[in-house]
Amino acid sequence: MHKRIVFRHMEHSPIIEEFANKHLAKIEHFLEHEPTPIYIDLVMEPSKTREHSRIELRIKTPHYDKITHHEVQGDKFYDALADVIETMHKSLLEEKKKLKKNEWRTRGRNDDPKKQD
DSSP states (O other): OOEEEEESSSOOOHHHHHHHHHHHHHHHHHTTTSSSSEEEEEEEOSSSSEEEEEEEEEEEEEEEEEEEEEEESSOOOHHHHHHHHHHHHHHHHHHHHHHHHHHHHOTTOOOOOOOOO
16 A cells, blocks of 8 residues: 655645544555555645645545545644545445445346355
């Protein structure tokens, strides 16, 4: 699993990184049984012209290719970071349900999981 946390145009903050890692643990747990390679990219970037920041989370695996982003204004950066990660987790859960449903739809009557002699 390749995880990258990027602080673009801002100082690296170990407190923000620890907060992000704590919340990303839920997504890492969800993806631990996925086939490799697994890429998790979290990019945090403040705006140069306005008082708001952009947070983007990308997940790339053989089954999932998702991007979630959020722009926050003011001092609600930690809330926005938690929201982006929670939104991604919900999106991954919904995608997993769709994959399972499609798996059952494509299964034929003779595709019994028991081995036939």
